[in-house]
Amino acid sequence: MKDQRNTTETNAIISRVMLPQDANPAGIVHGGVIMKGIDNAAGVAAVRYTRRICVTASIDRLDVHNPCFIGNLITVKACVNMTGKTSMEIGVRVETEDLLAGTKAHLASAYLTFVALDGNNKPVGVPSLKRVTPEDIRRNKEAIARRKLRLAEKSNEKECQSHTGKC
16 A cells, blocks of 8 residues: 555744845845745645655646735745646645734745655655545645646647647
Protein backbone atom coordinates (compact mmCIF):
# COMPACT_ATOMS: atom_id res chain seq x y z
CA MET A 1 0.00 0.00 0.00
CA LYS A 2 1.21 3.50 -0.87
CA ASP A 3 2.21 5.73 2.05
CA GLN A 4 -0.75 7.85 3.16
CA ARG A 5 -0.59 11.19 4.99
CA ASN A 6 -3.04 13.76 6.25
CA THR A 7 -2.51 17.48 5.94
CA THR A 8 -2.73 18.40 9.61
CA GLU A 9 0.99 18.31 10.31
CA THR A 10 2.04 19.61 6.90
CA ASN A 11 0.03 22.83 6.61
CA ALA A 12 2.12 26.00 6.44
CA ILE A 13 1.35 29.39 7.97
CA ILE A 14 3.79 32.22 7.31
CA SER A 15 3.34 35.83 8.46
CA ARG A 16 5.31 38.91 7.50
CA VAL A 17 4.96 42.68 7.95
CA MET A 18 4.95 44.58 4.65
CA LEU A 19 7.74 47.16 4.41
CA PRO A 20 8.38 50.11 2.05
CA GLN A 21 10.49 47.99 -0.34
CA ASP A 22 7.43 45.71 -0.80
CA ALA A 23 5.23 48.52 -2.13
CA ASN A 24 4.75 51.10 -4.86
CA PRO A 25 5.01 54.88 -4.19
CA ALA A 26 1.34 54.92 -3.09
CA GLY A 27 2.14 52.44 -0.31
CA ILE A 28 0.22 49.55 -1.90
CA VAL A 29 2.05 46.22 -1.79
CA HIS A 30 3.13 44.84 -5.18
CA GLY A 31 1.25 41.79 -6.44
CA GLY A 32 4.57 40.06 -7.08
CA VAL A 33 5.43 40.28 -3.37
CA ILE A 34 2.13 38.58 -2.55
CA MET A 35 2.76 35.97 -5.28
CA LYS A 36 6.21 35.20 -3.86
CA GLY A 37 4.69 34.69 -0.41
CA ILE A 38 2.08 32.37 -1.90
CA ASP A 39 4.70 30.30 -3.75
CA ASN A 40 6.91 30.16 -0.65
CA ALA A 41 4.15 28.94 1.71
CA ALA A 42 2.87 26.43 -0.86
CA GLY A 43 6.41 25.13 -1.28
CA VAL A 44 6.78 24.66 2.47
CA ALA A 45 3.51 22.69 2.61
CA ALA A 46 4.59 20.53 -0.36
CA VAL A 47 8.01 19.73 1.13
CA ARG A 48 6.53 19.03 4.56
CA TYR A 49 4.01 16.70 2.95
CA THR A 50 6.50 14.76 0.81
CA ARG A 51 9.77 15.33 2.70
CA ARG A 52 11.32 15.86 -0.74
CA ILE A 53 12.44 18.77 -2.89
CA CYS A 54 9.33 20.10 -4.64
CA VAL A 55 8.99 22.60 -7.47
CA THR A 56 6.14 24.75 -8.71
CA ALA A 57 4.62 23.25 -11.86
CA SER A 58 1.81 25.77 -12.26
CA ILE A 59 -0.21 28.45 -10.59
CA ASP A 60 -3.72 27.57 -11.62
CA ARG A 61 -5.46 30.61 -10.31
CA LEU A 62 -4.72 33.73 -8.29
CA ASP A 63 -7.53 36.01 -7.23
CA VAL A 64 -6.79 39.24 -5.35
CA HIS A 65 -9.74 40.51 -3.33
CA ASN A 66 -8.37 43.48 -1.35
CA PRO A 67 -5.32 45.74 -1.28
CA CYS A 68 -2.47 45.45 1.21
CA PHE A 69 -0.48 48.43 2.50
CA ILE A 70 2.90 49.17 4.06
CA GLY A 71 2.71 48.21 7.72
CA ASN A 72 0.06 45.52 7.21
CA LEU A 73 0.76 41.98 8.35
CA ILE A 74 0.13 39.32 5.74
CA THR A 75 -0.54 35.76 6.79
CA VAL A 76 -0.25 33.09 4.12
CA LYS A 77 -1.88 29.71 4.83
CA ALA A 78 -1.13 26.72 2.59
CA CYS A 79 -2.64 23.23 2.58
CA VAL A 80 -2.40 20.13 0.37
CA ASN A 81 -5.83 19.68 -1.27
CA MET A 82 -5.17 16.71 -3.54
CA THR A 83 -2.39 14.38 -4.59
CA GLY A 84 -1.75 12.65 -7.88
CA LYS A 85 1.04 10.29 -8.85
CA THR A 86 3.93 12.78 -8.65
CA SER A 87 2.11 16.05 -8.12
CA MET A 88 -0.15 17.74 -5.60
CA GLU A 89 -2.47 20.73 -5.55
CA ILE A 90 -1.79 23.22 -2.78
CA GLY A 91 -4.51 25.69 -1.83
CA VAL A 92 -3.35 29.03 -0.42
CA ARG A 93 -5.27 31.75 1.40
CA VAL A 94 -3.70 35.13 2.16
CA GLU A 95 -5.06 37.48 4.80
CA THR A 96 -4.01 41.05 5.48
CA GLU A 97 -4.23 42.67 8.91
CA ASP A 98 -4.03 46.34 9.75
CA LEU A 99 -2.15 45.96 13.02
CA LEU A 100 -3.11 49.41 14.33
CA ALA A 101 -6.83 49.11 13.57
CA GLY A 102 -6.99 45.38 14.29
CA THR A 103 -8.96 44.70 11.10
CA LYS A 104 -8.38 41.66 8.91
CA ALA A 105 -9.38 41.04 5.31
CA HIS A 106 -9.12 38.19 2.81
CA LEU A 107 -6.37 39.43 0.50
CA ALA A 108 -5.96 36.65 -2.04
CA SER A 109 -6.43 32.97 -2.86
CA ALA A 110 -4.49 30.71 -5.20
CA TYR A 111 -4.14 27.10 -6.30
CA LEU A 112 -0.70 25.77 -7.18
CA THR A 113 0.52 22.45 -8.51
CA PHE A 114 3.82 21.17 -7.13
CA VAL A 115 5.86 18.18 -8.29
CA ALA A 116 8.11 16.18 -5.95
CA LEU A 117 11.62 15.37 -7.21
CA ASP A 118 14.11 12.58 -6.54
CA GLY A 119 17.88 13.02 -6.15
CA ASN A 120 18.26 13.36 -9.93
CA ASN A 121 15.59 16.07 -10.19
CA LYS A 122 13.13 13.66 -11.80
CA PRO A 123 9.47 13.44 -10.72
CA VAL A 124 8.89 10.91 -7.96
CA GLY A 125 5.71 9.50 -6.39
CA VAL A 126 4.02 11.36 -3.55
CA PRO A 127 2.10 9.88 -0.61
CA SER A 128 -1.65 9.66 -1.08
CA LEU A 129 -3.83 12.09 0.83
CA LYS A 130 -5.78 10.87 3.83
CA ARG A 131 -8.92 12.97 4.08
CA VAL A 132 -9.87 13.32 7.75
CA THR A 133 -12.21 16.28 8.19
CA PRO A 134 -15.27 17.38 6.18
CA GLU A 135 -13.14 20.37 5.08
CA ASP A 136 -10.46 17.96 3.74
CA ILE A 137 -13.12 16.07 1.79
CA ARG A 138 -14.62 19.27 0.33
CA ARG A 139 -11.20 20.65 -0.68
CA ASN A 140 -10.26 17.33 -2.27
CA LYS A 141 -13.46 17.14 -4.35
CA GLU A 142 -13.02 20.71 -5.55
CA ALA A 143 -9.35 20.03 -6.38
CA ILE A 144 -10.27 16.96 -8.44
CA ALA A 145 -12.71 19.10 -10.45
CA ARG A 146 -10.03 21.78 -11.01
CA ARG A 147 -7.54 19.09 -12.11
CA LYS A 148 -9.99 17.84 -14.76
CA LEU A 149 -10.35 21.39 -16.08
CA ARG A 150 -6.55 21.93 -16.08
CA LEU A 151 -5.95 18.70 -18.01
CA ALA A 152 -8.69 19.51 -20.54
CA GLU A 153 -7.26 23.00 -21.03
CA LYS A 154 -3.74 21.60 -21.45
CA SER A 155 -4.98 19.08 -24.03
CA ASN A 156 -6.79 21.86 -25.90
CA GLU A 157 -3.63 24.02 -25.92
CA LYS A 158 -1.57 21.15 -27.37
CA GLU A 159 -4.21 20.59 -30.06
CA CYS A 160 -4.18 24.28 -30.94
CA GLN A 161 -0.39 24.36 -31.16
CA SER A 162 -0.25 21.40 -33.52
CA HIS A 163 -3.34 22.30 -35.58
CA THR A 164 -3.56 26.09 -35.56
CA GLY A 165 -6.53 26.09 -37.93
CA LYS A 166 -8.71 24.45 -35.28
CA CYS A 167 -8.44 27.23 -32.73
